[in-house]
Amino acid sequence: MKSFAALFTAIDGTTRTNPKVAALADYFATAPEPDRLWTVALFSGRRPKRAATTTELRRWAGEIAELPDWLVEDSYAVVGDLAETLALILPEATTEPDTGTLTDWLTRLSTLPGRPEEERRAAVETAWSSLGKTERFLFNKLITGGFRIGISRKLMTRALARATERDEADIALRLMGDWTPATMTWDRLIHANDPEAEGARPYPFCLAYGLDSEPETLGAPDDWHAEWKWDGIRGQLIIRHRQHHLWSRGEELMTDRFPEFARAPDFLPDGTVIDGEVLAWDVDAPMPFAALQKRIGRKTVPKKLLTEAPAMLYAYDLLEDGGEDIRALPFADRRARLEALIVNLPDDAPLRLSPRIPFADWGTLAQHRLTARDKRAEGLMLKRMSSPYATGRKRGDWWKWKLDPLSIDAVMIYAQAGHGRRANLFTDFTFAVWDGEALVPFTKAYSGLTDEEFGQITAWVRKNTQQRFGPVRQVTPVHVFEIAFEGIQASPRHKSGIALRFPRMARWRHDKPPSEAGTLGELQALLAQYG
Amino acid sequence: MSPVLIFTERGIYCPAGDFYIDPWRPVDRALITHAHADHARPGHNRYLATDIAAPVLRHRLGDITLNTVRYGETRTIGDATVSFHPAGHVPGSAQIRVEVEGEVWCASGDYKTAPDGLSTPFEPVRCHAFITESTFGLPVFRWRPDADLASEINAWWQAAQEAGQTPVLGAYSFGKAQRLLTLLDSNIGPILTHGAVETTTQVMRVQGLPLPATTHVTPEMKIKDHPGALVLAPPSALGSTWMGRFGTTTTAFASGWMQLRGIRRRRAADKGFVISDHADWDGLNSAIRDTGAERVFVTHGYTDSFSRWLTDQGYDAAPVPTEFGGEEEEEDA
Numbered sequence: 001m002k003s004f005a006a007l008f009t010a011i012d013g014t015t016r017t018n019p020k021v022a023a024l025a026d027y028f029a030t031a032p033e034p035d036r037l038w039t040v041a042l043f044s045g046r047r048p049k050r051a052a053t054t055t056e057l058r059r060w061a062g063e064i065a066e067l068p069d070w071l072v073e074d075s076y077a078v079v080g081d082l083a084e085t086l087a088l089i090l091p092e093a094t095t096e097p098d099t100g101t102l103t104d105w106l107t108r109l110s111t112l113p114g115r116p117e118e119e120r121r122a123a124v125e126t127a128w129s130s131l132g133k134t135e136r137f138l139f140n141k142l143i144t145g146g147f148r149i150g151i152s153r154k155l156m157t158r159a160l161a162r163a164t165e166r167d168e169a170d171i172a173l174r175l176m177g178d179w180t181p182a183t184m185t186w187d188r189l190i191h192a193n194d195p196e197a198e199g200a201r202p203y204p205f206c207l208a209y210g211l212d213s214e215p216e217t218l219g220a221p222d223d224w225h226a227e228w229k230w231d232g233i234r235g236q237l238i239i240r241h242r243q244h245h246l247w248s249r250g251e252e253l254m255t256d257r258f259p260e261f262a263r264a265p266d267f268l269p270d271g272t273v274i275d276g277e278v279l280a281w282d283v284d285a286p287m288p289f290a291a292l293q294k295r296i297g298r299k300t301v302p303k304k305l306l307t308e309a310p311a312m313l314y315a316y317d318l319l320e321d322g323g324e325d326i327r328a329l330p331f332a333d334r335r336a337r338l339e340a341l342i343v344n345l346p347d348d349a350p351l352r353l354s355p356r357i358p359f360a361d362w363g364t365l366a367q368h369r370l371t372a373r374d375k376r377a378e379g380l381m382l383k384r385m386s387s388p389y390a391t392g393r394k395r396g397d398w399w400k401w402k403l404d405p406l407s408i409d410a411v412m413i414y415a416q417a418g419h420g421r422r423a424n425l426f427t428d429f430t431f432a433v434w435d436g437e438a439l440v441p442f443t444k445a446y447s448g449l450t451d452e453e454f455g456q457i458t459a460w461v462r463k464n465t466q467q468r469f470g471p472v473r474q475v476t477p478v479h480v481f482e483i484a485f486e487g488i489q490a491s492p493r494h495k496s497g498i499a500l501r502f503p504r505m506a507r508w509r510h511d512k513p514p515s516e517a518g519t520l521g522e523l524q525a526l527l528a529q530y531g
Numbered sequence: 532m533s534p535v536l537i538f539t540e541r542g543i544y545c546p547a548g549d550f551y552i553d554p555w556r557p558v559d560r561a562l563i564t565h566a567h568a569d570h571a572r573p574g575h576n577r578y579l580a581t582d583i584a585a586p587v588l589r590h591r592l593g594d595i596t597l598n599t600v601r602y603g604e605t606r607t608i609g610d611a612t613v614s615f616h617p618a619g620h621v622p623g624s625a626q627i628r629v630e631v632e633g634e635v636w637c638a639s640g641d642y643k644t645a646p647d648g649l650s651t652p653f654e655p656v657r658c659h660a661f662i663t664e665s666t667f668g669l670p671v672f673r674w675r676p677d678a679d680l681a682s683e684i685n686a687w688w689q690a691a692q693e694a695g696q697t698p699v700l701g702a703y704s705f706g707k708a709q710r711l712l713t714l715l716d717s718n719i720g721p722i723l724t725h726g727a728v729e730t731t732t733q734v735m736r737v738q739g740l741p742l743p744a745t746t747h748v749t750p751e752m753k754i755k756d757h758p759g760a761l762v763l764a765p766p767s768a769l770g771s772t773w774m775g776r777f778g779t780t781t782t783a784f785a786s787g788w789m790q791l792r793g794i795r796r797r798r799a800a801d802k803g804f805v806i807s808d809h810a811d812w813d814g815l816n817s818a819i820r821d822t823g824a825e826r827v828f829v830t831h832g833y834t835d836s837f838s839r840w841l842t843d844q845g846y847d848a849a850p851v852p853t854e855f856g857g858e859e860e861e862e863d864a
Contacts, residue, residue: 012792014801067670068843074836075669080793088671088790150796423793451797468835 003031004039004102005134011151020151024159033186034103040189041181043156045251047145051112052120054082054144060121061086064128077416077471080423083140090128090136098130106181109142148420154392164190169391172204178253202236202247203273203319203327204391208381208398215362215382215401223385225331226357226365228377229400230314231289231487231501232279233296237313237351239265239272240323246278254278257298258311260350267345271323274315274338275389276354281312286376288531289501290489314354315342316381319389327389331397334389372403373530378486379403405484405502406526408518409509411439411477415461418446425454426461426473429505431483433496435520439477442496442523448484448505457508480509480517488527498523498531535611535629535636535660538828538851543638543662547631548611550579552638562613564640565624566591566705579606581615583651584623586738587705587731602651618642619653620808621706622740628656637822638662641831643807644814647677647710649740655821662828662851663819666809667787668837674787674811681714684804687783688719692759697777701766701800702785704728706808708763709735711785712742720759723748725773727765754778769800787811819846 010023028036052060062072067089079085100108105127112120127139141147157175161168174189177200218224234249244264246254255261258278268274280291291309295301318338319327326334335356342353357380359365365380372379379402387397410431418427428446432439449457457479467474487501537544542554550560557574564570566580566587573592580588582599589597600606602625605614610632615625618640626639637658646652684700691698702708704727712732715722722745724732729747736742746757754760754777762777769782782800787807789795795803810818819827819841827848829838834850841848 015796015799016801065670068840071670071836071840074833075671078669078833079671079791084792085671088673419793421793421796423791423797424788425797 001098001100001102001105001131001135001138003027004035005138008138008149009134011149017155021155021159021162024151024156025162028160028163032101032103034181035101037181037184037186037189038102038106040156040160040175042147043151044153044175046180047147048106048109048142049113050145051109051143052124056117057086057124057140057143058082060124061090064125065089065091073470078424080417080419083144084137086140087133087137093129093131095130097132105139106142166190172391173201176204176251177201199240199243200238200245202238202251205234205236205249205275206390206398207393208400209393209395211382211399211401215365218382221359221361221365225335225383225385226359227316227354227381228357228372228375229379229381229402230277230279230286230354231376231378232277232286232292235276235278235313237261237264237274237276239268240270242270257295257301259301259306260311261313264351267349268341269322271320272341273318273320274313275317275319276313276315279312279314280309288376288489289487311350313351315351316354317389329388330386331383332385369401369403405486405506406488406530407482407484407506408433408522409480409512409516410442410483411514411517412475412479412481413439413441413477414472415475416472422454426458427454431481432477433518433520433523440496440520442494442498443483443500443503445483445503445505449508453508477514480512480514482506482509488523488531490527490531496520496523498527535631535634536638536662545611545629548608548613548629550608552627553640562627563588564618564627564638565621567621567641570640581623581625584625586734587623590731590734616656617651617654619644619646619650622650622735624650626656628658634659636660636662639664641666641808642810642818644810644818645674648713649710653818655818657823659824660826660828661819661822661824662830663815664809665815665829665832665834665837667807667811668815668829668833670812672787672790672811673813674805674807677714680804680806684711684714685716685719687802688715688761691781692720696779696781697754697760697762699762699764699769699774699777699780699782700785701764701769701782704765705731707785707806708732709740709742710808711763712745715743715761717743720761721746721757723757723760723762725762725764725768728763
């Protein structure tokens with residue numbers, strides 16, 4: 001644990017990229033193999049099974065520190081990180097410092113799930129009393145999951161490539177999939193050729209930046225391919241060894257959740273990998289995202305849902321053809337191969353080609369874009385004809401050109417402190433619109449303001465709190481914000497009867513008194529038009 | 532009988548003596564606990580503070596009508612007897628004891644219970660009612676001994692030297708900066724100071740406080756002429772163009788707020804040293820216990836949480852609003 005803590009301290013002690021990569025690369029070159037493997041797993045979002053719930057941890061720590069529950073909660077609201085809060089309130093370590101490695105600790109933790117509370121508590125307390133401050137914080141992070149400490153997957157991949165003297169793209173590919181340190185060894189992950197693991201392994205997704213200038217700046221329309229930006233789940237469909245695998249962009253295996261694709265190996269040849277969008281499908285058009293949402297998070301799908309919201313893959317791109325990785329080919333060639341592959345599919349195949357939008361000039365395309373909502377799309381995607389399928393987000397070849405969001409002016413009525421680097425700042429707000437004389441809450445929003453604005457609003461909230469409900473503060477309803485959002489749906493679960501997609505604060509309307517904020521009627525009109 | 536002290540919109544007021552303590556709007560007679568800007572405001576007719584606080588107070592507020600007292604010396608103002616007692620926050624800082632007809636109240640301003648080698652160490656004042664700050668009034672705030680911090684900061688300086696970087700340490704220019712000067716090991720290299728730090732340090736040096744030699748950073752200064760130097764600057768200078776002259780830098784903040792990782796990361800410094808001139812959780816609790824007070828008024832900070840905690844412990848405690856709303860990350864923390 002000491003060397004892992006030293007790695008954390010080195011990474012946490014700088015805001016610059018290069019020293020972080022250097023510290024990681026050094027760790028990957030020197031730490032014991034099991035520790036390296038666990039570090040890769042943790043930094044790529046793979047977490048050990050929980051040995052304790054956060055409620056238990058709070059209670060145990062509070063009892064040891066002799067603090068009431070409410071004070072642990074108040075402290076957490078300020079610190080913004082539970083693992084850190086508990087590490088800080090616990091008394092200093094009392095026993096001999098522990099010399100276990102990261103893997104030792106994780107192995108110990110792995111035996112705990114399912115054991116009686118006294119046993120789990122005893123193990124956690126032993127750890128707390130023998131670990132230093134940083135180690136204790138990291139230990140708590142290991143138990144509570146969500147191990148994000150300022151290392152992106154991209155940075156880790158770079159460091160790993162440097163330490164192992166392998167190609168970065170190769171390493172990125174090897175890290176994909178649903179392996180865990182229990183099912184994997186360092187050698188197999190980094191060096192070996194393992195046909196079984198490779199069979200299911202997805203390619204890193206190519207991602208686009210938002211278009212931040214006029215499309216004319218992109219040059220000749222002929223150099224570009226335009227298509228709709230669909231509002232579903234980005235997915236990768238893999239057919240290898242007569243088996244299919246469906247991955248989400250978040251590298252979650254969704255194969256079982258979408259049984260529609262079980263037939264894919266019947267009509268797609270082995271060695272085919274397609275990038276596309278999983279959508280709920282209604283005869284000949286996508287359904288709103290809300291329909292697909294019902295299927296997210298379900299491990300198995302009831303029959304009723306399969307008929308109500310059948311899934312379809314709208315194909316964007318072809319990454320592997322006849323077992324050959326064709327990501328380096330120009331987009332135009334990959335697309336031609338994709339079209340050739342899909343043209344022969346039976347009509348009832350759950351796979352369609354995401355249609356190309358032909359356009360002769362940017363003005364025409366801009367007109368198309370305005371009709372995106374009618375098509376149930378979020379806007380347009382622009383892909384350079386000559387572009388390779390890049391690993392991750394890269395500027396210049398792929399752009400998303402989304403619709404301007406919908407918006408409404410709303411009054412802030414509740415505020416809550418944020419987490420992580422927003423600790424001790426009020427950043428999470430609830431907004432309301434007028435329904436006659438009453439303010440009806442209709443959405444929360446957390447983003448869109450500058451740090452300086454969050455600082456101002458924080459100072460204001462502290463002085464204008466009317467009532468507290470745990471960490472939530474009811475504030476005087478005076479500040480008006482323009483709330484931007486991508487979509488609007490009816491929702492019986494919300495008091496206002498509506499739910500927004502991707503709400504955020506577009507700007508702080510200092511110029512508007514609360515009386516001039518929007519009404520529930522306006523929201524209902526938007527719902528009628530776009531819902 | 533009216534209370535010894537009452538909380539008004541101008542600040543803490545003593546009806547029996549017709550004076551205010553650390554008022555934030557202009558008044559006739561102001562008793563000042565210490566020279567930080569949120570306690571010592573301009574515009575009052577008459578000021579009373581400790582003799583040790585006087586030089587910095589004059590430096591900051593200019594030509595004011597200022598009377599001084601020594602720690603422990605008693606003054607009678609109207610029907611009240613007042614005396615100033617060491618608060619350990621910064622040099623010259625005081626808790627103000629006010630006695631009216633045998634009832635003793637103490638307004639402690641900002642305080643720190645652990646000695647820092649520069650300020651006169653904190654002394655508990657026995658009283659019936661105690662007004663306490665609560666800047667760090669949550670159990671997540673616990674400070675380590677100065678010796679540990681000194682070795683941590685000096686190790687950071689040396690590591691920067693070895694890496695060919697100029698370490699720039701951000702700290703509030705009155706109090707924190709001078710305390711850091713006493714912790715820095717001059718054998719490692721020269722200490723350079725931003726103007727805001729240097730002028731205050733010079734005022735304190737002249738009044739006889741034991742502070743090491745420093746070099747003021749002037750426009751003509753060349754960093755090459757000061758190899759291995761550490762730069763001490765107010766937090767606002769970090770990240771400004773003023774930093775350009777130091778070549779490759781590594782930055783750190785020294786503040787109690789650096790205890791929280793989220794705030795440390797938000798400040799975008801390479802490092803945070805947890806060093807505060809305010810009492811930590813244990814310090815607040817022991818200070819309050821040592822006063823023997825039954826009533827406690829909680830200001831400046833986590834007033835709601837800390838007064839609820841004190842109520843749980845059997846005190847008659849209540850939060851008191853201040854103009855500053857509390858809880859904020861004050862620069863002098």
